[in-house]
Amino acid sequence: MSNQLQDPDCVSCPFHSEVCFDRNILEHIKARDFADGLSQGEFRPLFQPVVDQNGSPLYFELLMRWDRQFPCIGNRTLGPQVFCALAERLGRSVDLWRFAVARAERFIERLDVPRQFRPGVAINIAPADMADPQVEVEMYELARRHEQGPCPISFELTEGFARHHDIEFFERICRLQSAGIRFAIDDFGSGYSSLARIRMVRADTIKIDKAFLAAVTEDARSCDMLRLIVQMCHLAGAYVIAEGIENAHQRDIALIAGCDGLQGFYYSVPMCEFDAIEWARRRLVMPINAESDLERV
Ligand code: G
Ligand code: MN
Numbered sequence: 001m002s003n004q005l006q007d008p009d010c011v012s013c014p015f016h017s018e019v020c021f022d023r024n025i026l027e028h029i030k031a032r033d034f035a036d037g038l039s040q041g042e043f044r045p046l047f048q049p050v051v052d053q054n055g056s057p058l059y060f061e062l063l064m065r066w067d068r069q070f071p072c073i074g075n076r077t078l079g080p081q082v083f084c085a086l087a088e089r090l091g092r093s094v095d096l097w098r099f100a101v102a103r104a105e106r107f108i109e110r111l112d113v114p115r116q117f118r119p120g121v122a123i124n125i126a127p128a129d130m131a132d133p134q135v136e137v138e139m140y141e142l143a144r145r146h147e148q149g150p151c152p153i154s155f156e157l158t159e160g161f162a163r164h165h166d167i168e169f170f171e172r173i174c175r176l177q178s179a180g181i182r183f184a185i186d187d188f189g190s191g192y193s194s195l196a197r198i199r200m201v202r203a204d205t206i207k208i209d210k211a212f213l214a215a216v217t218e219d220a221r222s223c224d225m226l227r228l229i230v231q232m233c234h235l236a237g238a239y240v241i242a243e244g245i246e247n248a249h250q251r252d253i254a255l256i257a258g259c260d261g262l263q264g265f266y267y268s269v270p271m272c273e274f275d276a277i278e279w280a281r282r283r284l285v286m287p288i289n290a291e292s293d294l295e296r297v
Contacts, residue, residue, distance in 0.1 A: 019065060021079040028073050031090050034083065038095060042068050045103045046270035047121070049279065050241055050263040057280050058261050059120040061156070062104050063270045064096070080124065088128055097129050101142065103273075104153050111277050117286045120152035122184060127169075130157065136172055143180045154182040156207065159191045170200045177202070187243070189229065198236050206233040210244020210264070216253045227257040234258065 037043060044067060047060040066078040087093040104121035111118060129135050143151050157173075173183055184205035185198060189212050198206060208229060215222040226242075233240045242254035245264030254262055271279060 019077050019079045021081045023082055023085065025073065025076070025078070025082060026086060028070060029083075029086060031086075033068060033070065034086055034090055034092060037066055037068050038092065038099070042066055043096065043099060044272070045100060045107075046272060047107060047276035048263060048270040049119075049268050049276070050122075050261045051267050051283075052261060053255055054285075055267065056283055056285050057119040059122055059152075059154070060107070060276060060280075061122045061263065061270075062100055062107075062124075064100060084126060088126065093126060093129050094132055094135060097123070097125060097135065098138070100124075101138070101153065105145075107273055107276070108152050110273065111280060113280075113284060114286070115149050117284055118152060119280060119284070120150075120154055122154045122156050124158050124186065125155045126158055130155075130172070131169055136176065139176050139181050140179055143176075147180070151180045151182065154184065154204070156184045156186040157201070157203075159187045173201055177204070184241070185238075188233070198233065198238070203236070203238045205241060205261075206236070206238040207241045207243050207263075208233075208259070213242055213244040213246070213250050213254065213264070217247075217249055223253055223257065226253065230258040 044065045046063045046065055048063055049057045050059050050061060052058050064080050064083075066083050067075075068078070069075050084093065084096075087096050100123045104123055107121055108118060113119075125135075139155075142153060146152060177183065182204040183201065184207055185201060185203045186207050187209040188198070188206045190209040208226070212222065212226055212229075216226060230240050239260045240258070241261040241263055242250075242257075242259040243263050245251050245254060245262045245266045247266055250264070251262060251266060268279060
């Protein structure tokens with residue numbers, strides 16, 4: 001992270017390295033804090049790569065953080081598990097989503113790589129936001145802005161979406177897919193996500209929850225299960241990403257199980273925009289003459 005000081009977004013990183021995911025902290029946070037945080041630019045997107053079997057970036061997942069000085073609890077960096085519930089309660093969740101989309105588009109623009117080699121960005125979307133008709137409208141606009149090729153921005157349906165049973169929800173996803181927006185089922189195998197969900201949503205990608213990868217190191221039975229889950233996801237027509245790869249052993253198991261992509265601390269922690277761009281540029285595999293196209297894109 002030697003380049004942090006060159007990126008204004010990163011100035012706060014060294015002071016807030018520990019991310020808080022403890023929801024109990026919510027009782028100390030006021031509605032006003034959130035509104036101020038959003039208007040004062042305290043939300044900061046990080047980017048974590050998803051790589052192929054050679055370690056080359058396929059795309060990045062945008063992970064939001066919130067840096068704030070709270071009067072009663074001091075300086076904190078909060079993770080989405082904390083502030084997404086608050087945003088939803090305040091009816092500001094779509095605002096945060098919109099901010100994420102804008103920053104994902106900025107990231108892709110700054111990456112400045114020819115379209116055919118350009119890694120995309122995946123943004124988490126909560127089920128309640130996905131059910132908002134305005135979000136659907138904005139997703140069509142997004143698809144139109146990128147109509148020259150496959151839309152580089154995709155969405156990860158977070159775990160809670162499994163509780164949304166209404167047919168309109170699934171039809172909306174289907175319509176958007178026809179318009180070129182791709183969806184992933186996030187954290188598959190955790191919480192409420194069930195087999196019915198991968199049947200109802202024809203997800204482009206399924207991400208296997210990191211709890212599975214945590215288990216495979218100790219347990220041969222989990223390896224067999226992982227292989228079967230990957231096969232099932234492939235039969236459902238989806239790419240499969242293994243989340244939470246922390247060491248070479250887990251990487252090998254995920255690859256033997258047939259996973260198409262890998263994500264986790266073994267490859268990289270979530271990085272600020274500047275570091276993620278540097279990281280990607282060092283690893284992108286492009287034909288030699290493609291470099292000269294960089295200027296023209
Ligand atoms: O639910 P979702 O997949 O969006 O969660 C992403 C979260 O997982 C991020 O907060 C990220 O920091 C964390 N994460 C990413 N890679 C790893 C990993 O290898 N191990 C663990 N324990 N967490 C990870
Ligand atoms: Mn995710």
